[in-house]
Amino acid sequence: MRKIPAIISISLAAATLFSCSYDSSEIENGITDLENRVAALEQKADYLESQLKAVSEFVSGNFISRVGTDEKGNFVITYQDRNGEKKTVTLAKASDLDKSPMIGTAEYEGVLYWRQTKDNGATWEWITDKDGDKMPVSGPAPVVGIDKDGYWTVNGESTGVLAKDMTGNIFKNIAADSESGLVVFSLTDGSSFSVRYNESLAIAFTTPSFLAVESYSAPVEVGYKVSGTMAKDAVVDYLTAYNVKVKVNESLKTISVTMEEGAEEGNVVIMATSGDDIVYKPLFFSYGKTVIDFENYIKDNELITPLGEPVINLGGDMTPFTVRISHNIDVEASVAQENASWLKAVNTKALQTSEFNFVAEYFESKTNTPREGRIILKNSLYEVSTSIIVKQSPIVKGGGGGGDDPSEDKGISDVGTFMEFVRSVNAGASTTRWENADGEVCLLADIDLTGIDWTPIGNAAGEGSGIPAYSFANAFKGKFNGKGHSITGINWTCDMSKNNVYGLFGAADGATISNLVVGAAGDAITLTGSPDVTPSVAGIVGYAENVTISNVTNNVSIILEGECPQAMPASLAGIIGSGSDVTVGGKTKEEAVKNNGDILVKSKVANAQAGGTGLQVAGIMSYVKNGKESQFINCTNNGHLTGPNGRSGGVLASIQGTEKAGNKVTISKCVNAGLIEDNYLDYDGYTNAKRIGGIIGGSEAADVTVESCVNSGNIFSHTGCRAGGFVGHFKGGIITGCSNTGIILSHITPQAEDHSGGDGPGWAAGYCNIKISGCTRGGKVGEWADFKSNPEGAPDATIYNAYGYQNSKYFNASDNQ
Template identity: 40%
Template sequence: MRKLLNIILLTAGFVLLWGCDEYDDGELRKNIDAIEQELTAAEKRVAELNDEMNSLTALVNSSFISYLKQDDKGNYVVCYRNHGGETKTVTLATQNDVVTAPIVGAGEFSDGKLYWRTTADNGETYEWLLDTAGEMMPVGGVPPTMGIDAEGFWTVNGERFTGKDGKPVLADDVSNTLFQKVETDEESGRVRFTLADGSSFEIPVFEALSITFDAAPVTAIPDRSAPAYIKYTVSGTEAEEAYVDYFTAWNVTVEIDKYTRTISVKLDEGAEEGNTVILVSAGGNTVLKPLFFTYGTAQIAPPTWDPQFGTGTEVALEGEFTEFDIKVSADIAYDVTIAEECRSWLKPAPATRAPMVTTTHSFVADYYENDSGADRKGSITFSNRPYGVTVTLGVRQSPVIPDTPTDPGIATGADLVAFAKAVNAGGSTSRWENASGEVVLLNDIDLSGLPEWTPIGAGKATGTPSYNTLVNPFTGVFNGQGFTISGIQWTFDAESEATHLHGLFGALKGATVKNLKLGAAGDQITVTGASPNVVAVGALTGYAEGSTITNVTNYVSVILTGDNPDATLMMLAGIAGCAKSTVIGGETKADAVINNGDVKTGRITNTANGGTGMNVGGICAFTLGGGIKINYCTNNGEVSAPTGRGGGLVGTLGGPTSEESGTAVSNSVNNGTVQDDAVGQYGGSKDYYNYKRMGGLVGGTVTNNNLRIEYCTNNGNVFSQLGCRTGGFVGHNQATIVGCVNKGTILANITYDAGAPQHGPGWACGYSAKGLVTQCAKGGRVGEWDAHKENPSGAPEATNDNALCYRNSEYFDPSQNY
């Protein structure tokens, strides 16, 4: 490059030598000086580019990064450990706004590795750099050497670099850096390096030594005589050999317990503030970190606001343009932050009033409409970072309720939400009722824009599934008129204290729901959390009392991803979680109730198999007492839970019942597969047979007092991985079973006592009290799980000898069946 400058100087010399005497050479000399400065800068930048390429090579070859900080010029200082165990340091300049792409860069090839490449058209196209053997040059090997020749053209390893047109590329811009940005991903513990062309690579971070505290940078001490205790954690590759002590202490007394890793700090008498610097040292590395203390308290009290905008932990706004004030009492300064997701519609009002220690913050929420009825949410945070004090207040705005439609009824998601709110507030539902007083759907409704749902009607359990504490249950008639409510992707927290009943409806009492299609394929209700209370979930309703559900088809699956604590009743079903004195179905097939959704759990803690266990059913999980009628119902969904009771139609037929008020499951069909430990919680061991009762129709029943299962068919397979009492009709039966047919395959390992089967499969029941199965048709297949799980169709056919597992010859009468 200096050769070019020499040519320019020589040419200038000839001009001066043969020029006229009056020639002023000042301007020429200034131009020569400028050219020399430009060439010097170019040489420096080319040297920096080569240094950056060497740094990139070193980083790609490194084992991990031990230190990453920015210096006062904004450059990144990176310490890394190479594969030889040596610690090295490089300094990287970055440029976020890349206007001109560097002539050389690195890109990821199809093998996932970085290779050197060049561009002659500002990054529009790239060509891979090749070595003398014609092979691509990997980043991590010997990097290429960039240069500018005497004529000002780019060179690579001493050879001129040419563009796509075959011509050499002029080095007219060497201003850009190889690195665009450097970022640390706290979650993955890796540093991501992004190059100017957008390609990137990552290196893990392992600090040699660091210390963290379980306290904010500033700690308030309300009592000078009582020390503050702060836990510390030392981490890094040198942590095991680390020495910890305090380096300085001002206005404080400091003690360090190295066994409990606790720092004790007491403010000196009369001191208003103080600080200490904690030192940690090991392996030649020393880290100093300060802690600050003040006398008094550091509090931001929970905000308050006008109760017309709701109570609790959330400001609840209507959809109209709304101004509201929030009052905050605090003894420290704080920042106010509106969450990113709501800054477009929630703004600070122009004036904020600040009397004394209680400050009133004024906000305004924009007008809001949404046909789906979905609320929009955000939050406001009041925080003091040095003290680590933060109070966050939720803000929720409901859309404007549209004017009453010409035809009264529910036409949009917003209408449905408004109807639900009216019921839950104990208000009138007349605006959605037709001339007959029925709440009606006017068309199909898509709720895919409504990710949250508050069930219609609520209730809390008192230790049993009686739910005597219902709160504003729906008590009218809901007529879907054959329309569909779909787009359901709701998550309910079982730990919610607002209600223990979940579904489209939380609670029905004296109500009728008819002519409705609920959900579409893929729609799902997910239940999270682990509640110590009795919880009931049904896609249609959590609880129904004295109600009628007829001509309803459900496609919504109910899935528990949370837990069910031990000895705590939980009920999950496709239609109704729990029912009392209720009719599901009707007198004819036209009134049929059909479930197409799955009802499943994952691993759960509860191991009870009765009224305090997990109950799952395709139609209803738990019937409570007499007056229950399940007629012309069909389940097509899969039903499974590792423990408790599970049935294709009903989990438990519960009591008390009487001769005057009984329970009947009639004219109904199960087509779904019913299993216990489908998730493998117990590894297929039959040692846990007593954790479950399971049947194609019903999981289990209470003592028979007018309990009837009649004229029903099980077409579904019933598979017990635990070897529990498993039946085509009922797992553990004390109900009268009349005129039923099994066509499914029933598999469960058999447990023996003194050579007699105790637990296992039967085409009718795993266990049934004497003489309760009559006029039933044997069918399907019966066998042990281990022997036939790979080929269920190869299990033995049903016979009079395998109707029941327990005491078949004594309790099953072949002459009463066929």
């Protein structure tokens, strides 16, 4: 085991040096807790190394003879090693698949080698030996450990990756395929390899493993077959039996099972033995006939019961409908593969439910010939299924900008058609009928949504009350081109207890949104209620992953009148609430993105956190989650941004990450011209609970670049928080070529005579632990209490008030203008 003694010895030394009088039990408890944590880290490192050695053994050995699982779901593998010795190893299946792996494999010139990642899988590098050569998987495994600071090490070198941030398991799945004669190992890094499979002993039944028994007096006959290299001398019998009587006939190779009178369920475990090899396989029984019967369906809020054959009749419009059944076993609903292009199951899982949702796509044709599809209701365990026929009649003559004439400009030209598009996206249906030759859904006219009860385009479900996390349901994944048109009449109320993501688009995944104006003067989204799940709200997109937005202007204000619970980082923004891997704006002025909407927090919220767990408010994007890369180029905020806690920024509020693990984010040629304040209504109870900056509110990510940006907006902290023309709080990264002309006011904690220490406002930064370069000072910096009535009277920016904190340590006047 790799020992980590330094942590304990340092703790003991601290107790000795600095504790003249202390409660020894507290020290002892603390040491015990520390020892437990150290032991857990050592165990994690040892287990990962054992997995790596197992992979090397599998790849270099002759064959695998058995693949099974234990009662905990772990994989149990029996194999022959390179010396011909038979071995058995138990391997845990990764349960923390939300975390990235640290080590994986990849093939190079026909050879499988070990590789590692230091940035959550964004990039990989080969693991090399002491001579600098790539390490083949068939050779010795890498030596892994965890150092005294809690970081993974590989071959003695620190990776800079915290042990808690990455999974210690490498096996995602292990499956034996008797037909191909291979065992396929799938790893958590997405790679896989296969090993020859020569099964020694197996038993298979001629029936499903789950059987329905309709009579207590009539036995159920189950045939079996024994296979494998040891099958010739195998003996078959039963090990245990519950509520059933069992007879095994080895000559006929049958198992006869009779359920005991009055029993509702039973089971038997059958075993096959040959020499030292033993395999077990269960059979399960339930009393009664298995039933899956189609009853009726719901379409357009109407309950319809078919007469005769189980057939569902639909018109040509995109149609959501619900199938209702009667059943006494679990049912899984699906659509026949040949109909999957137009008939879709919606959020349907194998549960004990009696209703299943589907949607039929829009159907247009030059003839009146209907199309026919098939819904399948089945239980795989009992191998019971039934089918329902769906018949859809076409719309013979097209409409809504989607006609048969190839010269017709496809798109959306009125509110009715726009709402059809919205319903199609939210039902998981196709948007093809509105797409042009480039696959874009285009606006052909301005859209006025006055009086519309709004449901955002695309949806996702929140996954907790912490960092914004959502699972996509039916996110918008296409291309939306506004063609310079506007969507107005936006006066919506969002109850945050019912909506996790909200905006014109609720959730977008891999989408492109361009050439669009959203909202007019006075348009607003009002937020009410108290959320249980972290909300993300914006004028354009609530939550976005891998999305590109260009040449878009938002005029919709966000008004918070509801609650923001303690430590919940609700994300409010003009363009994107939260997400990752986005590109907003572009290198040309034609691609620029602008926010003119205000974000006004009018309620006294419970959340009083100052950093990334507080309320997040931004002109462009509120919360940038860890990802591969996000870019914000030629973006402008003109909106008035407020929020009494958390972080606020003209471009971004928060960037997730650490000083060692980067989240690559570039902010280039962006402008904040809007007023940014914290507690603008002067509620009691907020003191230094905010980080605000003209460009970024707060960031601790290592790989952030802020370049050629301008802040001309005023930054006012009523509560005495860290406030800066460029950034409020900034750890790591680069700030270069930026300028400030805004007035920065907050409470000033005086600096020492050498301008070290201190806290409060700075024309560049409130807090910043890197040295900026090529930046131009300007504007004014002063004490809020002294100049709130006359901001213009505040002192001019100087080389001594660039940073509110540690100005002399981190600001170099010679590097800036």
